[in-house]
Amino acid sequence: MAWEWGEEEEDNKIVCIIFNPGKHLMKIAITGGKGGTGKSTISTALAMELSHEHKVLLIDADVECPDDHIILPTTREKVKNVHAMLPSFNPENCSKCGSCSEVCRENAVVFIKDKYPFIISRQCNGCGACLLACPSSALKEGQQVIGTIYQGQHQQPPGRNSNNLLLVWSEMDVGCESTSLVVNATREYAASMVSEYDHVLIDTAAGTHCNVISAMMGVDLALAVTEPTPLGKHDLKLILQLLKIMKIPTQIIVNKSTIGDSNLIEEVSRDNSVPLIQEIPYEREILKKHSRGQLVIHKTIEELANTITVKFLGGTHK
Amino acid sequence: MKIAIAASGETLDSQASQVFGRSSHLIVVDLVDGDLKDVKSIPNPPITEGGAGIKSARFVGDEKAEALISGSVGPNAFEVLKQLEIKTYQMVPGTVEQNLTLLSQGKLEELTPSAPQGRGMGMGGRGRR
Numbered sequence: 001m002a003w004e005w006g007e008e009e010e011d012n013k014i015v016c017i018i019f020n021p022g023k024h025l026m027k028i029a030i031t032g033g034k035g036g037t038g039k040s041t042i043s044t045a046l047a048m049e050l051s052h053e054h055k056v057l058l059i060d061a062d063v064e065c066p067d068d069h070i071i072l073p074t075t076r077e078k079v080k081n082v083h084a085m086l087p088s089f090n091p092e093n094c095s096k097c098g099s100c101s102e103v104c105r106e107n108a109v110v111f112i113k114d115k116y117p118f119i120i121s122r123q124c125n126g127c128g129a130c131l132l133a134c135p136s137s138a139l140k141e142g143q144q145v146i147g148t149i150y151q152g153q154h155q156q157p158p159g160r161n162s163n164n165l166l167l168v169w170s171e172m173d174v175g176c177e178s179t180s181l182v183v184n185a186t187r188e189y190a191a192s193m194v195s196e197y198d199h200v201l202i203d204t205a206a207g208t209h210c211n212v213i214s215a216m217m218g219v220d221l222a223l224a225v226t227e228p229t230p231l232g233k234h235d236l237k238l239i240l241q242l243l244k245i246m247k248i249p250t251q252i253i254v255n256k257s258t259i260g261d262s263n264l265i266e267e268v269s270r271d272n273s274v275p276l277i278q279e280i281p282y283e284r285e286i287l288k289k290h291s292r293g294q295l296v297i298h299k300t301i302e303e304l305a306n307t308i309t310v311k312f313l314g315g316t317h318k
Numbered sequence: 319m320k321i322a323i324a325a326s327g328e329t330l331d332s333q334a335s336q337v338f339g340r341s342s343h344l345i346v347v348d349l350v351d352g353d354l355k356d357v358k359s360i361p362n363p364p365i366t367e368g369g370a371g372i373k374s375a376r377f378v379g380d381e382k383a384e385a386l387i388s389g390s391v392g393p394n395a396f397e398v399l400k401q402l403e404i405k406t407y408q409m410v411p412g413t414v415e416q417n418l419t420l421l422s423q424g425k426l427e428e429l430t431p432s433a434p435q436g437r438g439m440g441m442g443g444r445g446r447r
Binding site: 101106107108110111112113115118120122123177 | 365368369370372373375376379380394397398401402
C-alpha cells in the first residue's frame with residue numbers, strides 16, 4: 001500500500017497525515033464499536049457531501065439492519081440473491097459412517113447410528129467440512145439463499161437520479177447467522193464497480209464481530225464514530241484494538257460532542273495515538289433531520305469531507 | 319417403551335429440567351407396564367459452539383428413545399426429534415420419577431416448538447457472529 005505516515009503538532013493535538021498522492025481511489029470504513037453513535041447518519045451525510053465533487057459508492061455493510069436506504073433517497077433495484085453453500089445429500093452413496101456429523105462444528109449434520117444423516121439447513125454455515133470428510137461422495141455442494149443484494153442511485157430532487165452517488169446494500173434473511181458471508185458477497189459485487197468511483201464508503205455494523213471485520217477488510221482508512229459517554233469510550237477502545245490488529249489507519253469522530261464528557265474520548269485518542277479529527281455537536285437541527293429519517297447537512301460534515309479530500313488525499317481536488 | 323427426560327441431575331430423584339439442550343443430564347429409562355427399568359443417565363456437557371439442542375436430540379436418538387420429556391425444545395432440536403419420529407412431552411415441575419409416572423398414566427401434554435419455525439436458536443443463543 002502506498003501509504004506514508006507523518007506526525008505533526010497542531011493545536012497540541014497529534015494529527016496523523018496520510019499522504020497518498022498517486023492513488024485515485026479511497027476506501028473508507030465508517031465504524032465505531034458502539035451502536036447508535038451515528039455511523040449511518042455520518043455515512044450518508046458524508047457520502048452526500050463528497051458526491052458534490054466526487055463519484056461516491058456507499059456500501060451499507062450492516063446486513064442485519066441496513067438503514068442507509070431509509071435516510072438516503074435512492075431507487076431500489078434488486079441485484080441478486082446471496083447464496084451460501086448447503087450440502088446436498090445422496091443416500092445411495094452413503095455408508096452411514098457418520099464422518100460428516102463428526103466434523104460439523106455447528107452440529108448441523110445429524111447422524112444417528114444405522115440411519116441416514118440429515119442436515120439442519122438453518123444451522124449450516126457452509127464451511128464444507130462434511131464434504132471433505134465424506135469417504136463415499138454422498139454429499140455434494142448445493143446452496144441456500146441467505147440474503148439479497150440491492151442497489152440504488154441517489155435521487156435529488158425526487159425523480160432525478162444522480163450518477164454521482166450509488167448505494168449498495170444487502171438484507172439478510174431473518175434468523176440467518178452467517179452475516180459475514182452476506183457482507184463479503186455485497187463487497188464482492190461492489191468491487192466490480194469501484195473503478196468507476198473516487199470514494200468508496202463502507203458503513204459497518206456495530207460491534208467487532210466477523211461481519212465488521214469482513215466489512216473493513218482492505219480499506220485505506222477507518223473512521224471510528226463514537227460518542228462522549230462511558231459506553232462510547234468502552235466500545236471505541238475495542239474497535240481501536242481490532243483496527244490496530246488489522247493495521248488500518250484510523251481517525252476518531254465524536255458525534256453528539258456537546259453532551260457527555262469529552263475528556264473520555266480525548267483520553268482514548270491520546271492513549272492510542274489515534275487522532276480525533278471531527279466533532280459533531282448535539283444540535284436541534286441535526287436531531288430534527290435524524291428523527292425524520294432525512295439526510296443531515298451540517299458544517300461539521302462539510303469539514304469532515306474537506307479533511308478527507310484535502311488532507312488524506314494529499315490536496316488533490318477534483 | 320424407552321423414554322428420555324431432561325434432568326438437573328443423574329438420579330430419578332433429580333428435578334426434571336426446564337431446558338433441553340443445556341440441561342445437565344439426560345436420563346433414559348425403559349418404561350414397561352408402569353415400571354421403570356434400565357435407568358441410564360447421560361451427562362449433557364455444555365458446548366460453546368452452536369447446536370446444543372441438536373446434540374442432545376442426537377443423544378436421545380442414539381439411545382433409541384421413542385419419547386422425550388422436557389420443559390422446552392428449540393426449533394433445531396425439534397426438527398431433529400421430528401425426523402427421528404420421537405414424540406416430545408411437556409414436563410411438569412417435579413422429579414424425574416414423578417414425570418415418568420405421569421407420562422405412563424398419559425397425563426403429560428405433547429410439546430410444540432418453543433419458538434416459531436425459522437432460523438432462531440433455542441435457549442442460550444449466540445447472538446451476533
